[in-house]
Amino acid sequence: MAHPTVAVLERHLHLYRRLWRASVFSSFILPVLFLVSIGIGVGNYVGEIGGVTYLAWIVPGVMASTAFQMAVGESTYSVLGDFKWVRAYHAMRATPVGIRDMVAGWMLYVLLRVVIAAVVFLGVTGLFGALLSPWAVVTPLVAALVAVAAAAPVTAFAASIDNDSYFALLFRFVMIPSTLFAGVFFPVEELPGQIRPLAYLSPLWHGVELSRAATLGGAPPWPVAVHAGFLLLFAAAGLAWAVFAFRKRLQD
Amino acid sequence: MSKQPLQSLIHARGLVKRFGDFTAVDGIDLDVAPGEAFGFLGPNGAGKSSTMRMIGCVSMPTAGELRILGMDPVRDGSRIRARLGVCPQLDNLDPDLNVRENLTTYARYFGLSRAEARRRAEELLDFVQLRDRAASQVEPLSGGMKRRLTIARALVNEPELVLLDEPTTGLDPQARHLLWERLFRLKQQGTTLVLTTHYMDEAEQLCDRLVVMDGGRIAAEGSPRSLIETYSTPEVVELRFPDEADYAGKLEGIGRVDPLPDRILLYADDGDAAVAEVHRRGLTPSSVLVRRSSLEDVFLHLTGRTLVD
Numbered sequence: 001m002a003h004p005t006v007a008v009l010e011r012h013l014h015l016y017r018r019l020w021r022a023s024v025f026s027s028f029i030l031p032v033l034f035l036v037s038i039g040i041g042v043g044n045y046v047g048e049i050g051g052v053t054y055l056a057w058i059v060p061g062v063m064a065s066t067a068f069q070m071a072v073g074e075s076t077y078s079v080l081g082d083f084k085w086v087r088a089y090h091a092m093r094a095t096p097v098g099i100r101d102m103v104a105g106w107m108l109y110v111l112l113r114v115v116i117a118a119v120v121f122l123g124v125t126g127l128f129g130a131l132l133s134p135w136a137v138v139t140p141l142v143a144a145l146v147a148v149a150a151a152a153p154v155t156a157f158a159a160s161i162d163n164d165s166y167f168a169l170l171f172r173f174v175m176i177p178s179t180l181f182a183g184v185f186f187p188v189e190e191l192p193g194q195i196r197p198l199a200y201l202s203p204l205w206h207g208v209e210l211s212r213a214a215t216l217g218g219a220p221p222w223p224v225a226v227h228a229g230f231l232l233l234f235a236a237a238g239l240a241w242a243v244f245a246f247r248k249r250l251q252d
Numbered sequence: 253m254s255k256q257p258l259q260s261l262i263h264a265r266g267l268v269k270r271f272g273d274f275t276a277v278d279g280i281d282l283d284v285a286p287g288e289a290f291g292f293l294g295p296n297g298a299g300k301s302s303t304m305r306m307i308g309c310v311s312m313p314t315a316g317e318l319r320i321l322g323m324d325p326v327r328d329g330s331r332i333r334a335r336l337g338v339c340p341q342l343d344n345l346d347p348d349l350n351v352r353e354n355l356t357t358y359a360r361y362f363g364l365s366r367a368e369a370r371r372r373a374e375e376l377l378d379f380v381q382l383r384d385r386a387a388s389q390v391e392p393l394s395g396g397m398k399r400r401l402t403i404a405r406a407l408v409n410e411p412e413l414v415l416l417d418e419p420t421t422g423l424d425p426q427a428r429h430l431l432w433e434r435l436f437r438l439k440q441q442g443t444t445l446v447l448t449t450h451y452m453d454e455a456e457q458l459c460d461r462l463v464v465m466d467g468g469r470i471a472a473e474g475s476p477r478s479l480i481e482t483y484s485t486p487e488v489v490e491l492r493f494p495d496e497a498d499y500a501g502k503l504e505g506i507g508r509v510d511p512l513p514d515r516i517l518l519y520a521d522d523g524d525a526a527v528a529e530v531h532r533r534g535l536t537p538s539s540v541l542v543r544r545s546s547l548e549d550v551f552l553h554l555t556g557r558t559l560v561d
C-alpha cells in the first residue's frame with residue numbers, strides 16, 4: 001500500500017509534469033549560463049582566489065546557491081497557493097493523509113527537484129574542468145541539505161501568511177542578503193566584521209563552504225560536522241515549524 | 253479485533269463548536285444508523301457545515317461527545333477518514349490536473365494502488381457521466397460538472413459513510429436529478445448518506461430522516477412525512493391579494509395563517525374547503541393555489557423564515 005507521503009509527492013510530481021519545460025531554463029540552463037558569464041568573464045579580471053581559478057572557486061558556490069534559490073522559490077507561491085487558492089491541503093485533510101505526510105511529501109518533491117538540478121550542474125561543470133577533487137560527488141548531498149534547510153522554514157512561512165506581498169519582504173531581507181553575503185561570489189572574510197556573523201547564520205554559507213571544500217579538495221573554515229550540524233539543525237527547526245504552521249492553518 | 257455491528261455510524265451528544273466567542277453548533281444530539289440517508293436542513297449560518305466538518309474529522313469539537321464509525325475523531329481521525337467520503341460545500345479540486353487525474357491522485361491519498369486508482373477512476377467517470385471530459389482540465393468545466401467530479405472523488409475509496417455538504421447547490425434541474433438518482437443508487441447499495449441542503453424537495457426525495465437546524469440547534473427531527481404531519485397540515489392554500497389590506501385578520505379561524513411579504517399561507521386539513529370558506533367571507537384573492545404541504549412549510553413554521561434567501 002502506498003504511503004500517504006508518497007501519494008502527496010506524486011501529486012506534486014504530477015503537477016510538475018505540466019511545468020517542467022518552463023523550469024528547464026531556470027533550473028538547468030540559467031545556472032550554467034550564469035557560471036560561464038561570471039566565472040569566465042569576471043574571472044579574467046579577478047584572476048585566482050586561494051590558488052584556484054575564479055571559475056573553479058565559484059562553481060561550488062553557484063551550485064549551493066542554485067539549490068538555495070530553487071528551494072526558496074519553490075516554497076513560496078506554490079505553498080501559499082495550495083492553501084489559499086487551490087485548497088489542495090484542505091482536500092488532503094479530508095483523507096487519511098496526515099499533516100506530516102503533507103510536509104514530508106512536499107519536502108521530498110523539492111529535494112528531488114534540487115538534487116536532479118545539482119547532478120546536472122555537477123556534470124556540466126565537470127566538463128568545464130572546474131571540479132578539482134573526487135569529493136565533488138558529495139555536493140548534491142550538500143545541495144539537498146541546503147534545500148531542506150531553506151525550503152522548510154520558507155514553506156512554514158508561506159503556510160503562515162495570508163497575502164503574497166509578504167514574499168517581497170522575504171526576498172528582499174532574507175533571500176538576497178543571504179545570497180550576497182554567503183561566500184558565493186567572494187570570501188566572507190572580505191565582509192566587514194560586523195556583517196560577517198550574518199553570513200554564519202545563513203544556511204547557504206555553510207552549504208557553500210561544504211561544497212567548496214568538496215570540489216576543491218580542502219577543508220572548510222569550520223569543522224565539517226559543525227557546518228553540517230548547523231544545516232541539519234536549521235532543517236529540523238524548519239520542519240517542526242512547517243508541521244506546526246500546516247496544522248494551525250488546517251485546524252478550526 | 254472483532255467487528256461488532258454498529259448501532260450508530262454517527263453518535264453525538266451535546267456536540268458544541270465555538271469559533272472564539274461565537275457558538276456555531278450549540279449542543280446537538282445525533283444518531284445515524286448504517287444504511288440511513290440523513291439530512292441537515294437549515295438556513296445560512298445554521299451550523300450545518302460546522303457539524304459536517306466535525307463529523308468528517310477535520311474540525312475538532314469544542315465540547316460534547318462524538319463518535320464516528322464507533323471511533324474517536326481526535327484519536328482515530330485518520331482511520332475514520334479512510335472510510336469516509338467527503339464532498340465539501342466548496343469544491344477544492346486540483347485545477348491544474350485533469351478530470352481523471354483528480355480522481356487518481358485523490359485515490360492515492362487513500363493508499364489505493366495505481367492500478368486500483370485507475371480502475372476506480374474509470375468506474376466513477378461513468379457513474380457521474382464525465383467520461384467524455386476525462387482528459388479535460390478542471391478549470392473550464394461547468395459548475396455542475398465540477399460538483400459531479402467532487403462527488404465522484406468522494407466515492408473513490410468506496411466509503412461506508414458519505415458526507416455531502418450541499419451537493420446540488422448551483423446545479424440546473426437536470427444535473428440535480430441526475431445526482432439524486434446517483435445518490436439513490438448509492439443508498440441502495442447500502443452506503444450511508446449524510447447531506448445538508450437548502451432544498452426541501454431534495455430532503456424529501458433523498459432523506460429517510462432529517463433534522464432542521466437553526467442557530468446551531470436542532471429545531472426538529474424526524475422523517476420528512478412525520479415532520480410535515482407534526483408541524484404542518486396536509487394541505488396549504490397560497491393566497492395573493494391585489495392590495496396591502498390586512499387580510500390575515502379576516503382569515504382568522506379558517507386555519508393557521510402565515511402572512512409572507514408577497515402572499516398569505518393558510519394551513520388546512522382540506523384545502524378546497526378552506527378556499528370555499530375564504531370566498532364565503534366575501535374575500536377575493538387575485539390568485540389561489542392549493543398544494544400539498546411540504547418541508548418548506550415545516551421550516552417556515554419552526555423558524556419563522558423561508559429557507560432559500
Ligand SMILES: Nc1ncnc2c1ncn2[C@@H]1O[C@H](COP(=O)(O)OP(=O)(O)OP(=O)(O)O)[C@@H](O)[C@H]1O
Nearest residue numbers: 252271276294295296297298299300301302303341
Ligand atoms: N472557521 C470559522 N471561523 C469563524 N466562524 C465560523 C467559521 N466557520 C463557520 N463560522 C460561523 O459559524 C456559523 C455557522 O456556519 P456554517 O458554515 O456551519 O453554517 P451553514 O449552516 O453551513 O450555512 P450555509 O447554509 O450558509 O452553508 C456562521 O455564522 C459562520 O459565520
Ligand SMILES: [Mg+2]
Nearest residue numbers: 300301302341
Ligand atoms: Mg454550509
